[in-house]
Amino acid sequence: MRLxxxxxxxxxxxxxxWLTxxxxxxxxxxxxxxxxxNTFLIDTIVILLSWNSVAIPSELDTMSVQRLLEYLFLNCTHTNSLVMKSNLDLIKKLIESWHQRIHTPTLIIYKLISDPDIKSKQNAIGLSLIGILLANKILPYNEINDLTEDKFNETLLKNMKNSFRNIYAAAAEVVGMLLNVKKLKGQSNQRLLEQLSFILKWHSGQGLQDTYVTCIYSLQKHYPEIVDKTVMNKLMFxxxxLYGDFKMECLEALGANITEFESAYLELKAAGILDILIHKDFSIRCVALRLLHKLLPQLTHEQLFEIAQVLSVDGPNECQYWTLEISKWMYDYITQQITSEKSISSKPISEPFYHHVREQLLQFLSSKNEYIRVNCRNFWCDPKRLSISSHHRLIALVDQLYSIKTENEYLNYCTNFLLERTTHNPDYNRxxxxxxxxxxxxxxxPLVCNWRQHHHTYMTPLFTLQSQSTNDPNKPNIMTVDPVHYMQT
Known part of the structure; x- marks a missing residue:
C-alpha cells in the first residue's frame, strides 16, 4: 500500500x-x-479521492463505502480541534466526490447529536456532519423503525437550547439548511416548522433577546422564508x-425578506436606522446600507432625500461601495424626476436633492480606493449623463461636475473625462x-565620428580666443576689433 x-x-x-x-x-x-x-488511513483515503476524476466506486461497492463512511463518522471526534477539523474536511471531500454512493448513517448521526446536557459541546461534531450532508443535498435521516423523522428533528431542535452560542447558532443554521433541502426536494416542511415554532417561542420568552436574534439570523441564511411578519415585528422591536454583533445579525435577518413588507422603512426609521448610518462601527453601518439599498424602489421622494442627507462618503471600502450604489440610484431617480416634471409637489426639494447627491458622487471620484473611483467614473461616463460630443462634454464638465467640495480634484477628474473620449477613436487600439x-x-x-573635431571652434569660448590672440602678435585682439567686422569675418 505504501508503494x-x-x-x-x-x-x-x-x-x-484498485478502488474496491x-x-x-x-x-x-x-x-x-x-x-x-491514523495517518496511514488518511493518506490512503486521500489517494482514493484524488482518483475521483478517473473512477468512483461502483454500485457493487455501495456497502463497502457505507461501512467506510460509518467508520469515519464514528472516529471523526478528536481532542485536538485542528485534527478534528482535518477529519471533517476529509469526510466533506469524500461525500462531495462519492455522493452518488452515499447513504446517511442515521443512527450514528442521531447518537452524535443526542447529548441532553445543554452545557456541553459534545454535539458540535454531529451538527457539523449534518451540515456536510445537507450541503450536498443529502437528507440526514433514512426511514428506520425505531427512529422516526419527528424524533430525529426534535432531537436536532433541542440543540438550539444549548447554552453556548456556537452550538445553538450551528443547530439553527443546520435546521435552516434542512428546511431548504426539503423544499428543493418537494417535501413538506409543515411539521418541522411547527416543531421549530415552539423552540423560537421558548427563545422569545427568555430574558435575553440576543439568543432569539442569533437563531433567526442563522435560520435565514438558507431559509429566508422564516422571517415572516411576526418575526419581523419582533426584530424591529x-x-x-441590541449592540455589537447582535445588532448586525438583527439587521442581516431583517434584510432577508424586507421587500415583502409595506411600511418597512417607517418601522426601520422608528427603530433608528438613520442613526446607524452614522454609526462608528462600520460593519453595522454596512449592513444598514445594504438593507436600505433593497428598499430604495419603495421609498418616496422625501424619504430618499432624508436618507441622502445622512449618507457619508467616508468609511472602509464596503461602506463606500454601498453608499456609492445608493447615490447612483438616487442620482438617476432625481434627474428623471427633474426632466420629466411629473411631480409638481416635489419641485421645492428636487434641486437641493439633486445637488446633494451630485456632490456625493463627485467626492467618490477622488476616493482612495481604485475600484470605487473607476466605478464612479464609469457611471459618469455613461452617455445618459455625459454627452459623447467633446464640445458638449466640456460644457457639462463646467456646469455639472464642478463643486466647491471637490475643487482640489476638479482638474484631475475633468481631464480624465475629456480624454476618455479618445478611447472611442477607431485608432485608439492601434x-x-x-x-x-x-x-x-x-x-x-553614414555617421561622421569626427564631427566635434571639425566644428570644435564653434564650441570654443571667446575668452580662450582672447588669450590666444594676446600671445600671437600677428592676430588682432578680439576686444579691439569692430564687432560687426568680426562677425562678418
Whole structure:
C-alpha cells in the first residue's frame, strides 16, 4: 500500500481496478485497530479521492463505502480541534466526490447529536456532519423503525437550547439548511416548522433577546422564508436594544425578506436606522446600507432625500461601495424626476436633492480606493449623463461636475473625462508602430565620428580666443576689433 501511496499517479489510470480492494482494506484496518483514524488511513483515503476524476466506486461497492463512511463518522471526534477539523474536511471531500454512493448513517448521526446536557459541546461534531450532508443535498435521516423523522428533528431542535452560542447558532443554521433541502426536494416542511415554532417561542420568552436574534439570523441564511411578519415585528422591536454583533445579525435577518413588507422603512426609521448610518462601527453601518439599498424602489421622494442627507462618503471600502450604489440610484431617480416634471409637489426639494447627491458622487471620484473611483467614473461616463460630443462634454464638465467640495480634484477628474473620449477613436487600439523592432527594415546612415573635431571652434569660448590672440602678435585682439567686422569675418 505504501508503494501505491508514493506512486499514486502511476496507478491512477487503473483506479477502477484498485478502488474496491483498497476500500475493503481500509474497512479491515478500522475493524482490527482501536486507534481510529491514523495517518496511514488518511493518506490512503486521500489517494482514493484524488482518483475521483478517473473512477468512483461502483454500485457493487455501495456497502463497502457505507461501512467506510460509518467508520469515519464514528472516529471523526478528536481532542485536538485542528485534527478534528482535518477529519471533517476529509469526510466533506469524500461525500462531495462519492455522493452518488452515499447513504446517511442515521443512527450514528442521531447518537452524535443526542447529548441532553445543554452545557456541553459534545454535539458540535454531529451538527457539523449534518451540515456536510445537507450541503450536498443529502437528507440526514433514512426511514428506520425505531427512529422516526419527528424524533430525529426534535432531537436536532433541542440543540438550539444549548447554552453556548456556537452550538445553538450551528443547530439553527443546520435546521435552516434542512428546511431548504426539503423544499428543493418537494417535501413538506409543515411539521418541522411547527416543531421549530415552539423552540423560537421558548427563545422569545427568555430574558435575553440576543439568543432569539442569533437563531433567526442563522435560520435565514438558507431559509429566508422564516422571517415572516411576526418575526419581523419582533426584530424591529428589539433592534434599538441590541449592540455589537447582535445588532448586525438583527439587521442581516431583517434584510432577508424586507421587500415583502409595506411600511418597512417607517418601522426601520422608528427603530433608528438613520442613526446607524452614522454609526462608528462600520460593519453595522454596512449592513444598514445594504438593507436600505433593497428598499430604495419603495421609498418616496422625501424619504430618499432624508436618507441622502445622512449618507457619508467616508468609511472602509464596503461602506463606500454601498453608499456609492445608493447615490447612483438616487442620482438617476432625481434627474428623471427633474426632466420629466411629473411631480409638481416635489419641485421645492428636487434641486437641493439633486445637488446633494451630485456632490456625493463627485467626492467618490477622488476616493482612495481604485475600484470605487473607476466605478464612479464609469457611471459618469455613461452617455445618459455625459454627452459623447467633446464640445458638449466640456460644457457639462463646467456646469455639472464642478463643486466647491471637490475643487482640489476638479482638474484631475475633468481631464480624465475629456480624454476618455479618445478611447472611442477607431485608432485608439492601434499600435504606434506597425511592426516590432526585430521585424523592421533599417536603412544605413553614414555617421561622421569626427564631427566635434571639425566644428570644435564653434564650441570654443571667446575668452580662450582672447588669450590666444594676446600671445600671437600677428592676430588682432578680439576686444579691439569692430564687432560687426568680426562677425562678418
Amino acid at each position: 501505491i501511496t508514493h506512486t499514486h499517479t502511476v496507478f491512477k489510470p487503473y483506479a477502477r481496478y 480492494p483498497i476500500i475493503q482494506m481500509c474497512n479491515q484496518v478500522f475493524e482490527k485497530s482501536s486507534d481510529g483514524l 428589539g433592534l434599538k436594544k 499600435f504606434i508602430f506597425e511592426n516590432p523592432l526585430d521585424k523592421c527594415i533599417f536603412q544605413e546612415f
